[in-house]
Amino acid sequence: MSVGSMKLDHIGIAVRSIDECLKIWQDILGLQLNMVKNIPQQKVKVAVLDLKNIKIELLEATEEESTLDKFIEKRGEGLHHLCFEVKEIESVLSDIKEQGVRLIDNVPRIGVSGRKIAFIHPKDMGGVLIELSEKDYKN
Ligand code: ZN
Numbered sequence: 001m002s003v004g005s006m007k008l009d010h011i012g013i014a015v016r017s018i019d020e021c022l023k024i025w026q027d028i029l030g031l032q033l034n035m036v037k038n039i040p041q042q043k044v045k046v047a048v049l050d051l052k053n054i055k056i057e058l059l060e061a062t063e064e065e066s067t068l069d070k071f072i073e074k075r076g077e078g079l080h081h082l083c084f085e086v087k088e089i090e091s092v093l094s095d096i097k098e099q100g101v102r103l104i105d106n107v108p109r110i111g112v113s114g115r116k117i118a119f120i121h122p123k124d125m126g127g128v129l130i131e132l133s134e135k136d137y138k139n
Pocket residue numbers: 010011012057081083131
């Protein structure tokens with residue numbers, strides 16, 4: 001695995017209200033809204049904004065006591081995760097695991113974008129949750 005070849009795909013931001021945020025991010029800053037989607041399995045609503053070389057994910061909890069709701073209660077709104085694009089997610093995950101880094105997902109799952117994704121535990125990453133997303137994965 002070569003970390004240098006990874007690209008930052010998107011930045012996830014935990015917010016209390018996507019609608020309130022979009023009034024600023026979309027209406028005032030003029031960022032392009034790509035989609036708004038509910039992900040019931042994760043109890044979150046996601047809004048994806050497109051920038052030139054990167055996307056921004058605004059994440060809103062749809063249920064109290066969900067993982068994201070607890071995150072916002074504890075840490076407030078703000079940076080939630082960074083997502084790196086990788087080529088072969090399974091091999092990256094096994095390399096990282098071999099080095100003793102804690103993973104949230106040992107096996108990739110399918111993310112909002114339809115790509116294979118997996119999360120690395122923030123405890124080993126300077127407190128920042130890291131998402132890996134496989135490039136060009138076709139379901
Ligand atoms: Zn993400």
